[in-house]
Amino acid sequence: xxxxxxxxxxxxxxxxxxxxxxxxxxxxxxxxxxxxxxxxxxxxxxxxxxxxxxxxxxxxxxxxxxxxxxxxxxxxxxxxxxxxxxxxxxxxxxxxxxxxxxxxxxxxxxxxxxxxxxxxxxxxxxxxxxxxxxxxxxxxxxxxxxxxxxxxxxxxxxxxxxxxxxxxxxxxxxxxxxxxxxxxxxxxxxxxxxxxxxxxxxxxxxxxxxxxxxxxxxxxxxxxxxxxxxxxxxxxxxxxxxxxxxxxxxxxxxxxxxxxxxxxx
Amino acid sequence: xxxxxxxxxxxxxxxxxxxxxxxxxxxxxxxxxxxxxxxxxxxxxxxxxxxxxxxxxxxxxxxxxxxxxxxxxxxxxxxxxxxxxxxxxxxxxxxxxxxxxxxxxxxxxxxxxxxxxxxxxxxxxxxxxxxxxxxxxxxxxxxxxxxxxxxxxxxxxxxxxxxxxxxxxxxxxxxxxxxxxxxxxxxxxxxxxxxxxxxxxxxxxxxxxxxxxxxxxxxxxxxxxxxxxxxxxxxxxxxxxxxxxxxxxxxxxxxxxxxxxxxxxxxxxxxxxxxxx
Numbered sequence: 081x082x083x084x085x086x087x088x089x090x091x092x093x094x095x096x097x098x099x100x101x102x103x104x105x106x107x108x109x110x111x112x113x114x115x116x117x118x119x120x121x122x123x124x125x126x127x128x129x130x131x132x133x134x135x136x137x138x139x140x141x142x143x144x145x146x147x148x149x150x151x152x153x154x155x156x157x158x159x160x161x162x163x164x165x166x167x168x169x170x171x172x173x174x175x176x177x178x179x180x181x182x183x184x185x186x187x188x189x190x191x192x193x194x195x196x197x198x199x200x201x202x203x204x205x206x207x208x209x210x211x212x213x214x215x216x217x218x219x220x221x222x223x224x225x226x227x228x229x230x231x232x233x234x235x236x237x238x239x240x241x242x243x244x245x246x247x248x249x250x251x252x253x254x255x256x257x258x259x260x261x262x263x264x265x266x267x268x269x270x271x272x273x274x275x276x277x278x279x280x281x282x283x284x285x286x287x288x289x290x291x292x293x294x295x296x297x298x299x300x301x302x303x304x305x306x307x308x309x310x311x312x313x314x315x316x317x318x319x320x321x322x323x324x325x326x327x328x329x330x331x332x333x334x335x336x337x338x339x340x341x342x343x344x345x
Numbered sequence: 346x347x348x349x350x351x352x353x354x355x356x357x358x359x360x361x362x363x364x365x366x367x368x369x370x371x372x373x374x375x376x377x378x379x380x381x382x383x384x385x386x387x388x389x390x391x392x393x394x395x396x397x398x399x400x401x402x403x404x405x406x407x408x409x410x411x412x413x414x415x416x417x418x419x420x421x422x423x424x425x426x427x428x429x430x431x432x433x434x435x436x437x438x439x440x441x442x443x444x445x446x447x448x449x450x451x452x453x454x455x456x457x458x459x460x461x462x463x464x465x466x467x468x469x470x471x472x473x474x475x476x477x478x479x480x481x482x483x484x485x486x487x488x489x490x491x492x493x494x495x496x497x498x499x500x501x502x503x504x505x506x507x508x509x510x511x512x513x514x515x516x517x518x519x520x521x522x523x524x525x526x527x528x529x530x531x532x533x534x535x536x537x538x539x540x541x542x543x544x545x546x547x548x549x550x551x552x553x554x555x556x557x558x559x560x561x562x563x564x565x566x567x568x569x570x571x572x573x574x575x576x577x578x579x580x581x582x583x584x585x586x587x588x589x590x591x592x593x594x595x596x597x598x599x600x601x602x603x604x605x606x607x608x609x610x611x612x613x614x615x616x617x618x619x620x621x622x
Binding site for chain 1: 507509510512513514515516517518519523527528531532534612613614615618
């Protein structure tokens with residue numbers, strides 16, 4: 081692994097210009113523009129089916145855009161695993177492999193030998209607090225722990241960008257709060273660029289510096305909101321009046337994009 | 346949750362596990378003993394001659410007395426079964442991988458695999474015996490019936506890969522071979538093993554069918570040939586003895602394959618994991 085220099089903080093590392101993507105006759109996203117700056121935490125917030133997952137998959141290169149461009153401003157020849165990590169809504173672990181082997185996957189596909197990858201794998205597992213569970217199989221872990229493994233896998237190759245597709249939506253609230261806190265702590269220490277897709281106003285306000293509220297059918301960025309509350313954000317922030325008022329503001333914006341009669345938090 | 350609470354439920358669960366285990370072994374044995382006992386009594390009470398219905402004790406005696414002939418035949422049949430099974434496993438899994446790589450190949454050849462499967466092997470066997478040397482014809486029959494379940498199950502397994510995992514491999518730029526080896530084959534393993542479990546028994550069936558069909562030609566020496574030969578000679582006790590050996594072989598083949606399957610999947614697949622948390 082070459083120790084490539086990380087991009088300048090604040091420089092644009094991914095640009096989406098006028099991106100559209102349709103599936104058959106359904107337009108999932110249209111006229112979608114986004115500049116991702118190095119080190120920032122951005123949330124895509126919107127109702128179900130607004131195309132936010134599609135936007136994420138277009139950024140990841142999993143789905144080619146029907147129109148428009150996605151351009152990356154990173155050093156040439158960077159392996160995919162060092163460019164980006166992806167966390168799905170489900171943990172998406174290989175059930176036949178241990179925690180360590182699941183986390184090792186990106187490095188293995190990059191061509192690293194076991195000897196090269198083992199220290200990185202151990203570090204990534206420690207970082208998400210699962211140091212004692214390396215030899216466990218996914219079925220032996222709780223939902224929250226599986227999600228941590230998924231996060232460790234996404235971060236093991238130190239990617240520049242971390243894409244997360246409603247990663248904690250299926251977890252109970254207590255587990256989700258803990259994972260939100262741990263994710264923020266990781267983000268502050270690693271300074272990755274994070275794009276976080278969610279339909280939860282509370283989650284997006286708690287985590288992000290910028291929230292892009294999306295409209296549905298077709299998915300477009302309706303409004304960009306800046307959350308300038310300082311980090312580290314802790315449980316104290318979650319119970320503050322400032323947080324409540326920010327959530328209210330974001331909810332009001334969100335209510336403008338949701339059709340009348342459909343209420344979503 | 347207190348530690349004792351966990352202990353208690355664990356112990357209770359273990360005890361129930363043992364009881365279920367014991368029942369699954371003991372109950373079929375009880376049924377076996379009752380049926381054999383009733384059979385023995387019936388033969389003795391009605392004083393049936395052996396050429397009508399031999400008693401279980403006579404069948405057992407015949408098994409011991411004719412062990413030389415029968416065991417030699419058993420080995421012939423088991424070798425054919427094993428060869429047919431190995432060829433079916435290699436051919437079935439290999440063909441499924443080829444099908445998975447190329448839709449065109451799959452569309453072109455899959456219907457013929459189905460035709461081969463749905464045509465009764467007993468009807469194919471005489472033809473094979475005309476065109477192939479007998480040993481090869483018997484092997485071909487074992488292969489024909491055994492390979493389809495492997496092919497069908499492996500094809501199904503390779504196609505039922507988790508979409509997000511597949512996306513992840515794509516994201517990290519995995520090559521085709523890496524996807525096959527690290528994702529598709531492990532995902533398909535439970536299905537492949539299920540196919541092999543069926544194939545083991547079917548390979549024996551195929552071998553026996555071909556031997557029976559060849560029986561009239563008279564050059565064979567497998568266990569099914571002994572059955573056909575004993576039938577011509579009205580040696581009914583020996584027919585039963587050979588039949589018992591065939592059944593026992595089938596059961597043992599299945600048990601071995603099931604044990605291998607459970608062993609390979611023991612850590613991760615719900616079908617094999619002990620339900621003790």
